[in-house]
Amino acid sequence: FPTVPSETREEDVEMVQKYLENYYNLKSDGEQIEKQRHRSPVVEKLKQMQEFFGLKVTGKPDAETLNVMKQPRCGVPDVAE
């Protein structure tokens, strides 16, 4: 069964950034998600994603959220352009 990492790892940070860009229309401005993850728009996009998938809406890339993000999926965004 999946283990729960205590901290968000560097590769997870990149994965979250890419995921939100691909499927939640997050605009990449070159700034690392690590620096801004407690502020909009990353937090807002994370909340949208968590709400969509029925996860606990924390706005943080917790273990459950990361697990869902790592699942293979369709490449069509979940939010409209």
Add this chain to the structure above:
Amino acid sequence: FVLTEGNPRWENTHLTYRIENYTPDLPRADVDQAIEKAFQLWSNVSPLTFTKVSEGQADIMISFVRGDHRDNSPFDGPGGNLAHAFQPGPRIGGDAHFDEDETWTSNFRNYNLYRVAAHEFGHSLGLSHSTDIGALMYPNYFFTGDVQLSQDDINGIQAIYGPSNDPIQPTGSTAPTACDPRLTFDAIVTLRGETLFFKNEYFWRRHPQLPTVELNFISLFWPSLPNGIQAAYEDFDRDLIFLFKGNQYWALNGYDIQQGYPKDISNYGFPSSVQAIDAAVSYRSKTYFFVNDQFWRYDNQRRSMEAGYPQSIASTFPGIGSRIDAVFQQDDFFLFFSGPVYYAFDLNTQRVTRVARINKWLNC
């Protein structure tokens, strides 16, 4: 269900499709069949028809491509994005692209082409991603061994194109809902402190330290297991769980199905008249198997059925009168589930101490 923003739709309900190229992962006939069946799912529940053409421009062009394929949505190598499709419209509209860096299959191995194509064609027809985990239009890949539209998918496509012309209207499957007062469980098992509640092709996963109860597909965790698990128990000493369906059973260590399974339940010493088990639970190295109104007791250490069984459930567990759907053990209690209610049976005082609705276990 969610419609694509702007509600794009095909005005003509008789659509054409063309397979521009074939993946080398599968025989061409398998690709043809997967694509045809995927379209058929949608045509069965709507007025839409799909005709295959072999040359020229079709409404829905299908191709296997990798990496940057010049549509501003590059694929990403193995895993991750599997495929994408465009909303109804001219030129690239409706087209479906499958990532050639994936391995495409016609079985339960990743990734089943029929399953992915069925989802993509939903986009080609104007559907966006659904939040219903049981819907084909849910964005994440699951393969339960069967591909079928959920009622949510049917409602979505019929919201765009209306119902099928067929006088008998097809219905779809629906995911179980935690708060349904008619909910029953197929089987329940503890697993390393968590509790898994099985229902059809799904299970809820309850962790004592987590506030939410997750609904998952059985196939997501154990792709080769069947749906409709009927009984299950945890053998704490061996760190295994055993799952039963019909006269077969599987042993699992976490994610991993142990080699040599499925086996026949006659290995436990059941008579040939027993062809399925309703519920099972292990307690103090004994496993209790419930079948109709009787139960057997199995010695986990001697690995044999104990003499003197079956016995009547009602006489040994007073208050548990009817047939049992599921059972598991917590502290000194057996929690018996029968229909929409459960009974907490105190093993020390040998009596039922609580009766309540089963939805409570799903935080409802």
